[in-house]
Each structure stands twice: as C-alpha cells, then as structure tokens.
Amino acid sequence: MLKEERQSYIIKQINLHNKVLSSDLSIELNVSEDTIRRDLNELAESGKVLKVYGGALSKSFHYPFQQNDVYARESKREIARKVIGLIQPGMVLLAGGGTSLIELARMIPDTMECTVFTVSPLFALELTERTGIDVILIGGNLSKNSHINTGALTISLLSEIKVDLCILGTNGISLEEGITDSDWEVVQVKKAMIRAAQKTAMVSIAEKLNSVQKMKVCNLNSIHYLVTDANPSDKLLEGYSKTVKVV
Structure with a gap:
C-alpha cells in the first residue's frame, strides 16, 4: 500500500471513530508502528489530525464549534432531525457527547420544552440559549479524549436519576458484538x-455500522432505537x- 493510500485510510478511521x-x-495495515508514527506525525504537521500519545484524534471532534470541519456533517444533521422526532414535550432526556450530538443540540427547536441532563459540557453550552429547556450538566472528570465527564462521581450522579430517553453516540456497532467503544x-x-433511562436511542452514521471496538458497552437488545x-x-x-427499532 502506498503512503498516500495508507494515510487516507488512517484519516477515515479517525473521522469515523474519533481516535x-x-x-x-x-x-x-501490516506495517511497523514506526511507519504509523511517521504517518501520524506527517498528518499532524499538515493539520489533518491531532497527535496524542499512542495514536491520534480527530480534529473535527475536538473543535466542534468549527462546523465546516465536522466529518459527514450533513449525515449527522439528518440523524439529528430523526432524533428530534423522538422527543416529546415535557420529556426528561439524557445526552452523551460527540459531533452527532452537537448537531442535535444545534437543531433542537427554540420552542421545545424539556429537561436535559448531559455529561457533555459542549452539548450543554449549545443549549444555553433555549429558554424552554432546563439543562443540567452532570459533573466529573473531563476526559481530554472524549470531551465528556467521566469517573466515579459521574457514574454516582447518573445512578440517582431516571430519564425518559437517553441519546448516545457510538464508536462501534455490529450485529454480533453490539455497542462497543x-x-x-x-x-x-x-x-x-x-x-438511567427507560429507553435509549443510539445514533450512528451508516458508515460506522458493522464496525467493532475493543470494549463492550451493551448488546443490541439493550437499546430501543437505532438512528x-x-x-x-x-x-x-x-x-x-430484527432486534431494535430502526429510525
């Protein structure tokens, strides 16, 4: 595989899975880690990715306010439109992080009235001007990689709430392995x-279907909607x- 092909593959994987x-x-790619490190260094120097210890991160994920840089933005906006169709007035929602969820926050109508818990400071900030929405940010340790709050405090606070609908993004989803990260x-x-949720909606661009990450979140039958x-x-x-309601 030529270097250009290899680097194109790397960029696509980063855009799909954020890391x-x-x-x-x-x-x-059947090459040495030294070769991969050189590729990542070149891509970072050209401004295409963010180099971190042991790998790289997506720039569009880490700078979500630069809307033109978001990977597959129109696909994520289509997902957001479908998710809005699942939200009823007065609902209590729980939202994760990621660029698809940021697009959702940007598209939620000003007239919508609901309560939103979230572990994502960026998601919360996008909703601050919606007068009909009460936004509650669940605290914890802010992850530098995922930009959501994590750790024991976050999990403890989540155990104290019960919401109507949880909306989550995923790094991997497949029929065999379910939801993975x-x-x-x-x-x-x-x-x-x-x-913490009565129902869960998992959002994913179609490109990410049938992909698997190393760590399991849940089986497909643990979620209610695939958007x-x-x-x-x-x-x-x-x-x-056959397992989940597809939207």
Missing part, C-alpha cells in the same frame, strides 16, 4: 447512562431491524 491507536493501525472510562459512563442517516429500509439495516 485511533498506532498499535491497531500497525496490525490493520475504545475508551474504558467512556464505556462505564455509557453503561450508567443506559441504566442513522440511512433509510430504514436500506439493506444495510436489515439485520438490525
């Missing part, structure tokens, strides 16, 4: 969020619709 590890890329602390927070940018009748979603 990549050099060790994983080395195995996937690459960050242990984030996995624990997502599990606590699902436990993607694809048409629910798309063959790609055929297997998922």
